Amino acid sequence: MFLLLYGYWLNSKQMFSRHGIVMTVAVVLQLIMIFAIMTPAFILAIVPQYVVPNVSGITSIIALIHVPLGILAVSLGIGLF
Numbered sequence: 001m002f003l004l005l006y007g008y009w010l011n012s013k014q015m016f017s018r019h020g021i022v023m024t025v026a027v028v029l030q031l032i033m034i035f036a037i038m039t040p041a042f043i044l045a046i047v048p049q050y051v052v053p054n055v056s057g058i059t060s061i062i063a064l065i066h067v068p069l070g071i072l073a074v075s076l077g078i079g080l081f
């Protein structure tokens with residue numbers, strides 16, 4: 001979040017190359033978190049413990065909204081390179 005606000009501030013100050021570096025760091029950190037923590041947690045814990053037993057439960061619904069939005073967000077981040 002701090003990186004996003006810092007990147008936005010750099011953009012508004014016309015410091016575009018530093019803005020690009022900060023945003024690249026943000027996307028790489030996000031990819032590390034997605035592949036190291038979120039994807040394993042989703043496959044190993046969320047799907048078997050929440051989605052399969054009760055697909056309309058609040059945890060399942062939040063996860064099933066979070067995942068496509070997360071994929072869209074990180075895809076847009078990668079697409080901007």
Ligand code: HEM
Pocket residue numbers: 030034037038039041042046063066067069070071073074
């Ligand atoms: C830009 C994209 C994404 C952002 C900003 C994001 C953000 C977050 C944040 C902040 C949390 C921590 C929530 C908390 O513990 O209070 C989280 C957890 C989680 N995310 Fe994402 N996420 C993104 C993409 C994804 C994707 C693509 C997946 C699917 C594979 C995913 C699956 C999960 C799961 C399963 C958790 C729970 C992890 C755990 O607590 O062990 N996320 N996400």
